[in-house]
């Protein structure tokens with residue numbers, strides 16, 4: 033589709049945070065063809081479908097760097113007791129919920145948050161999925177849910193030995209199968225909406241042979257691993273107990289770390305371990321709302337950034353929407369450090385620059401800026417600045433205004449996914465009604 037967007041305030045998200053007025057953006061197929069003065073582009077691209085921005089803010093879509101779609105049906109779920117710590121939260125909630133998912137539940141648990149993502153301006157999501165009783169084909173089901181809307185995704189299946197060696201084997205096979213599928217699709221079309229990496233739960237539930245097998249697939253298929261690292265101290269204690277090893281050293285030894293890999297959380301990394309993460313160029317993703325919800329502590333984002341780690345922001349299943357975590361990050365570090373200036377530049381960097389940089393590094397797809405030949409993943413937000421706006425003060429507008437503003441239009445891969453707040457081709461009430469029926473079955477199996 034060929035589109036010309038005009039009459040919008042354009043935040044390009046380039047390094048200088050350039051804001052363009054009286055400019056337009058021409059889209060051809062899945063890419064941005066040109067950005068330039070509106071009058072000239074209207075003449076040059078006279079045949080393109082026109083989108084009148086109505087004075088709204090046009091910017092690149094957001095990237096959510098760590099998500100778990102499969103957690104959707106935990107909403108309102110009654111637990112058998114009150115978990116006292118993170119390990120009990122895993123045992124009483126997440127490791128029971130994932131076992132209760134069947135294929136249809138996997139599909140609906142992805143479709144609902146995908147709708148939220150589109151509504152909130154997220155155009156690409158890095159997901160980490162677990163459904164040990166419905167492993168084979170589960171990533172296809174998530175892809176189908178995202179494809180129903182046209183949302184971009186980088187998927188993986190969470191390999192773990194917690195449900196036995198058979199489940200770990202099935203997880204390895206699912207990652208390998210889906211990576212090969214995405215590689216073939218991207219050979220045909222480099223802008224293909226889906227890509228994959230290898231998902232791993234966490235060191236304390238992964239046997240040596242499983243890490244070895246995962247690293248072998250990663251090397252052969254040229255993909256990295258996406259793993260939880262030191263989300264809680266239990267990861268260290270049980271890794272020592274079960275494998276007589278230190279986590280980061282162990283992951284390094286097996287070839288799990290590296291520039292294509294993501295370590296989620298990293299709350300209990302020692303200084304030496306942060307050095308190892310930085311030296312290996314491993315990406316780290318911070319998830320403040322989830323960390324507060326699990327009461328597991330605060331990651332030292334400043335120490336990681338100082339070492340040059342590519343540090344992003346994720347939501348860890350709390351929501352598909354990135355803004356609540358962006359604001360939470362802004363508040364958490366200030367509050368904890370009792371320093372009202374803490375994190376201002378860092379969190380802006382993580383949300384606006386690093387998350388797209390992570391997606392670019394892992395998939396080779398150029399997104400996250402309004403720039404010639406970048407992917408046309410763009411959002412129009414109902415934000416009409418009540419105070420002067422510039423590249424210098426844009427983060428203040430984001431945190432205290434744009435974060436709360438409705439998204440009017442979402443374009444992903446050059447396709448209009450939502451316009452006038454209407455998501456194309458879906459009946460949201462019908463989806464929610466069916467999801468409730470599927471959730472009731474999941475809850476029944478959960479309670480067994």
Ligand SMILES: [Zn+2]
Pocket residue numbers: 098099100160260296348
């Ligand atoms: Zn997670």
